[in-house]
Amino acid sequence: MVLPAFFSVYRPQIETELKATAKTNLASLNNVLDYHWGWIDQQGQPRQNTLGKLVRGTLCLVSCRAVGGDYQQALPAAAALELVHTFSLIHDDIEDNSVERHHQPTVWKLWGEAQAINAGDAVYTLSHLTLLQLVKRGISTDKVIHCLKVLDGACLELCEGQYLDITYEDRVDISIDDYFNLISKKTGALMAASTCLGALLGMANPALIELFYTIGRELGLAYQIRDDILGIWGLEKSTGKPARDDIIKRKKTLPVVYSFHKAQGRDKKRLLGLYQKPVIEEPDISRIVEILDALEVRAFSESRANEHYLQALKYIEETNLPPSNLKELKELARFFAEREY
Amino acid sequence: MVLPAFFSVYRPQIETELKATAKTNLASLNNVLDYHWGWIDQQGQPRQNTLGKLVRGTLCLVSCRAVGGDYQQALPAAAALELVHTFSLIHDDIEDNSVERHHQPTVWKLWGEAQAINAGDAVYTLSHLTLLQLVKRGISTDKVIHCLKVLDGACLELCEGQYLDITYEDRVDISIDDYFNLISKKTGALMAASTCLGALLGMANPALIELFYTIGRELGLAYQIRDDILGIWGLEKSTGKPARDDIIKRKKTLPVVYSFHKAQGRDKKRLLGLYQKPVIEEPDISRIVEILDALEVRAFSESRANEHYLQALKYIEETNLPPSNLKELKELARFFAEREY
Numbered sequence: 041m042v043l044p045a046f047f048s049v050y051r052p053q054i055e056t057e058l059k060a061t062a063k064t065n066l067a068s069l070n071n072v073l074d075y076h077w078g079w080i081d082q083q084g085q086p087r088q089n090t091l092g093k094l095v096r097g098t099l100c101l102v103s104c105r106a107v108g109g110d111y112q113q114a115l116p117a118a119a120a121l122e123l124v125h126t127f128s129l130i131h132d133d134i135e136d137n138s139v140e141r142h143h144q145p146t147v148w149k150l151w152g153e154a155q156a157i158n159a160g161d162a163v164y165t166l167s168h169l170t171l172l173q174l175v176k177r178g179i180s181t182d183k184v185i186h187c188l189k190v191l192d193g194a195c196l197e198l199c200e201g202q203y204l205d206i207t208y209e210d211r212v213d214i215s216i217d218d219y220f221n222l223i224s225k226k227t228g229a230l231m232a233a234s235t236c237l238g239a240l241l242g243m244a245n246p247a248l249i250e251l252f253y254t255i256g257r258e259l260g261l262a263y264q265i266r267d268d269i270l271g272i273w274g275l276e277k278s279t280g281k282p283a284r285d286d287i288i289k290r291k292k293t294l295p296v297v298y299s300f301h302k303a304q305g306r307d308k309k310r311l312l313g314l315y316q317k318p319v320i321e322e323p324d325i326s327r328i329v330e331i332l333d334a335l336e337v338r339a340f341s342e343s344r345a346n347e348h349y350l351q352a353l354k355y356i357e358e359t360n361l362p363p364s365n366l367k368e369l370k371e372l373a374r375f376f377a378e379r380e381y
Numbered sequence: 382m383v384l385p386a387f388f389s390v391y392r393p394q395i396e397t398e399l400k401a402t403a404k405t406n407l408a409s410l411n412n413v414l415d416y417h418w419g420w421i422d423q424q425g426q427p428r429q430n431t432l433g434k435l436v437r438g439t440l441c442l443v444s445c446r447a448v449g450g451d452y453q454q455a456l457p458a459a460a461a462l463e464l465v466h467t468f469s470l471i472h473d474d475i476e477d478n479s480v481e482r483h484h485q486p487t488v489w490k491l492w493g494e495a496q497a498i499n500a501g502d503a504v505y506t507l508s509h510l511t512l513l514q515l516v517k518r519g520i521s522t523d524k525v526i527h528c529l530k531v532l533d534g535a536c537l538e539l540c541e542g543q544y545l546d547i548t549y550e551d552r553v554d555i556s557i558d559d560y561f562n563l564i565s566k567k568t569g570a571l572m573a574a575s576t577c578l579g580a581l582l583g584m585a586n587p588a589l590i591e592l593f594y595t596i597g598r599e600l601g602l603a604y605q606i607r608d609d610i611l612g613i614w615g616l617e618k619s620t621g622k623p624a625r626d627d628i629i630k631r632k633k634t635l636p637v638v639y640s641f642h643k644a645q646g647r648d649k650k651r652l653l654g655l656y657q658k659p660v661i662e663e664p665d666i667s668r669i670v671e672i673l674d675a676l677e678v679r680a681f682s683e684s685r686a687n688e689h690y691l692q693a694l695k696y697i698e699e700t701n702l703p704p705s706n707l708k709e710l711k712e713l714a715r716f717f718a719e720r721e722y
Contacts, residue, residue, distance in 0.1 A: 066537065068544035131502060135495035154476035154547050157498055161472060162540035164505065169533045172526060181522035185513060188529070192509050196407065199503035203409035206495050 041378040044371045047098060053112070054097040057119035061166050072147055072159045076126060082150065092142075095376075096121040096230055099259070100238040102368045103252055106361060109242020116173040117187060117237045123167035124191065125230060128198055130160035135206060136289060167191075179241060187237055190253075194233035201226025208292040212300055212315050219297045223264040224257065231260030251359055255369075258352035263376040265345035268293035272329060273338060274380065284325045290315060294344060295337040302335045349377035382719040385712045388439060394453070395438040398460035402507050413488055413500045417467060423491065433483075436717075437462040437571055440600070441579040443709045444593055447702060450583020457514040458528060458578045464508035465532065466571060469539055471501035476547060477630060508532075520582060528578055531594075535574035542567025549633040553641055553656050560638045564605040565598065572601030592700055596710075599693035604717040606686035609634035613670060614679060615721065625666045631656060635685060636678040643676045690718035 055077075062073040074080045081087050097118030104114040132138070133146040134153055140146060148156035171191060174184045204222045208214050235256030239249045271286035272295055286293050303311050311331050314324050332338070352373050356366055396418075403414040415421045422428050438459030445455040473479070474487040475494055481487060489497035512532060515525045545563045549555050576597030580590045612627035613636055627634050644652050652672050655665050673679070693714050697707055 066541060066544075068540040070544075128502075131498050135498055153494075155544065157472050157476055158540055158543045158547070161469075161501075161505070161543075162537060164502070165533050165536040165540060168509065168529065169537070172530060172533070175526060181526045184526060185516060185522045188509065189513060192506050192513070195506040196503060196510070199409040199499055199506065200407060202499045202502075203407075203411075203496065206499070 041375055041380065043093065044368070044375055046102070046368050046371070047093070050098045050101045050111070050118075051094050053115060054094050054101070054118045054122060057115050057170070058122060061119060061123065061170055064166065066162055068155075068158055068162045070151070070155075070159075072130075072151065072156075073126070073163065075144075075150070076130065076147055078142065078144075082145065092122075094118075094122055095263070095372075096125050096234045099231060099234040099256065099372060102372055103235040103238025103256075104242040105238075106359070106365045106369045107239045107242035107248065107252070108361075108365060109238070111238075111242075113174075113177045113179060114238055114241040116170050116177060117241055120167045120171035120191060121230065121234050121237065123163055123170055124195060124198070127160045127163040127167060128202070128230075130156055130163060132202060134160075135202065138285070138289070164195075174241070183240065186240060190233050190236050190240070194229040197225040197229035201229070205291070209290050211292070212312055214292045214297050214300070216294075216297060216301070219292060219294055220261070222292070223261060227264035227267075228257045228260035231263065232256035235259070248359060251355055255352050255355045255359075258348045258355065259373055259376050262345045262348040262352065262373070265294050265341055265348065266377055266379060268295060269338060269341050269345070270379075270381070272332065284329070287325050287328055288320050290320065294341045295332055298337045298340055299332050299335050302337065302340075303331065307331050307334065345377050349373060382716055382721065384434065385709070385716055387443070387709050387712070388434070391439045391442045391452070391459075392435050394456060395435050395442070395459045395463060398456050398511070399463060402460060402464065402511055405507065407503055409496075409499055409503045411492070411496075411500075413471075413492065413497075414467070414504065416485075416491070417471065417488055419483065419485075423486065433463075435459075435463055436604070436713075437466050437575045440572060440575040440597065440713060443713050444576040444579025444597075445583040446579075447700070447706045447710045448580050448583035448589065448593070449702075449706060450579070452579075452583075454515070454518045454520060455579055455582040457511050457518060458582055461508045461512035461532060462571065462575050462578070464504055464511055465536060465539070468501045468504040468508060469543070469571075471497055471504060473543060475501075476543065479626070479630070505536075515582070524581065527581060531574050531577050531581070535570040538566040538570035542570070546632070550631050552633070553653055555633045555638050555641070557635075557638060557642070560633060560635055561602070563633070564602060568605040568608075569598045569601035572604065573597035576600070589700060592696055596693050596696045596700075599689045599696065600714055600717050603686045603689040603693065603714070606635050606682055606689065607718055607720060609636060610679060610682050610686070611720075611722065613673065625670070628666050628669055629661050631661065635682045636673055639678045639681055640673050640676050643678065643681075644672065648672050648675065686718050690714060 058077065071080060071084060077092065078087055078089050100118045100121055101111040101114055104111045130147045133141060134148045134156055138146055139149050147159060151159065171187060172184065174187065175181060201222055205226060208222065232253045233256065236249060236253040239252035271293060272284060299311060311328065314320065314328050317324060353370065356369055356373065399418065412421060412425060418433065419428055419430050441459045441462055442452040442455055445452045471488045474482060475489045475497055479487055480490050488500060492500065512528060513525065515528065516522060542563055546567060549563065573594045574597065577590060577594040580593035612634060613625060640652060652669065655661065655669050658665060694711065697710055697714065
């Protein structure tokens with residue numbers, strides 16, 4: 041499934057906000073944002089491509105329109121969500137020791153760990169200053185405070201999710217519930233904040249805002265499971281991640297967590313043996329994927345992603361908003377669950 | 382000079398706020414705050430001592446009282462300032478590869494780098510959530526937004542300062558101006574935010590709030606220069622830092638920066654030679670301190686600290702507030718410039 045057409049409307053406008061932020065000319069950022077977002081290459085030369093789909097910002101704007109709001113008022117929130125996501129990627133790449141993202145060296149690989157930690161902190165700070173710009177777009181200070189609470193609540197969950205992610209790396213006894221708890225925090229929280237902020241900035245009905253929060257959480261789960269699937273069976277060219285990087289990093293993705301539970305006898309022994317090796321190497325990856333394929337964990341994972349997609353659709357219907365308002369949100373939901381990159 | 386008596390009034394109240402924050406029971410923090418603040422030891426056993434003087438929070442409350450405000454309303458701001466300071470120490474210790482603080486292993490030494498980066502992010506998030514609690518104390522949302530701008534502005538400067546600090550480590554050509562630019566960002570900014578937030582929460586006169594901001598900046602400079610002096614000539618027992626740690630880390634403190642400019646001939650050659658060694662060892666430290674002593678850089682540094690203390694006092698007088706209001710602030714200013722720890 042290709043990127044929905046409306047991305048070409050929203051993405052450039054979020055990018056304009058982000059470009060204004062990147063222009064703050066901070067020495068501590070020193071081209072980090074332009075590089076991370078794919079506007080310049082390692083040599084500082086301009087690049088054509090923008091890396092990243094800006095799905096969180098887009099989700100926020102689509103949600104704002106769905107409730108009948110003026111999405112342009114919500115642009116600082118969309119940019120703030122992307123800045124939080126960017127900060128978390130810069131720090132996660134250090135924490136996970138990831139050397140590449142979108143076929144490019146990660147920020148810490150180029151700037152060193154110390155400056156990358158600090159640059160992440162600066163980006164995190166900018167996310168808040170960007171959100172405060174909502175005041176200039178005519179949003180009341182009461183509402184901006186509400187937005188900040190939602191965003192910071194999500195950030196706290198993000199840290200909790202990352203804590204679990206690091207902790208789980210060395211474990212092979214993660215339950216399916218543990219897995220869902222992890223991704224709900226690590227991915228669901230910021231997606232929930234995205235739909236919630238969009239709805240909040242578009243109108244004032246608390247029950248509807250709460251419903252949008254729940255829609256975002258479900259979409260986040262579908263998105264992450266899809267990510268897990270693409271991380272093993274996706275094409276490196278489209279995902280931008282080194283093939284099967286999740287396996288090398290012992291990430292407790294749904295296919296892997298489920299395989300530990302489903303595997304029996306010899307398969308289980310082989311799987312545990314491979315995951316307990318000090319380093320998982322190229323031939324090990326193929327062996328692991330062979331076992332995953334034999335256990336049909338891909339179909340299981342796809343059905344779980346689909347469940348959360350359908351759950352999100354159910355909540356979307358419960359909003360009782362006019363179908364024309366919900367068209368983009370539904371299309372985005374389908375993209376989250378079926379995307380190939 | 383001992384800690385002014387009013388610390389015994391404000392510190393326990395800031396601690397109460399901080400204890401409430403530490404009780405949020407986040408897995409990602411996992412005793413990090415209780416340990417960092419000295420309420421438990423490495424084994425998780427309760428300790429008597431509180432580490433850290435909580436000077437930023439105290440400065441905020443003293444400023445609030447100076448303008449005639451109710452300092453208890455400002456307690457969430459005082460706690461938020463301390464949380465920002467704590468987050469920055471947790472990350473700085475990783476960035477600077479510091480293994481000890483207050484005679485205890487640093488957070489990353491105990492929890493590992495990955496979890497320490499993430500814990501710092503969680504603490505930073507809590508600082509904002511704590512500041513938002515001002516709303517519950519009856520502060521208007523307009524004012525809370527103003528406070529957030531001040532705090533985030535300081536955080537951005539903090540990152541800029543840390544960037545310079547890391548960059549300067551390998552350089553021996555730092556000018557006195559470079560040094561002041563660095564400490565104005567790394568220390569001055571958060572102190573300026575402390576006095577500014579206190580004043581802002583205590584009343585509404587913009588010119589006076591601006592003046593308090595400037596007072597804090599000057600106090601920050603005096604505080605940092607004093608810190609530089611104590612880092613070389615202070616007693617390890619009182620400062621809590623390993624003796625002459627700043628020298629081993631090649632920190633561009635005022636005594637060192639000035640010595641590079643003042644040294645001539647053989648002294649200069651020896652000094653540069655020592656600072657360009659791959660590792661600065663114990664005998665090197667003594668040689669460096671000998672040169673610093675011969676160049677009388679301590680007296681120079683003390684006079685510069687005193688200048689900024691006097692400048693702060695001048696601005697304090699310019700507030701035209703009743704002398705009884707300014708008593709604590711002046712006492713705190715003197716402590717900043719003359720403290721032995």
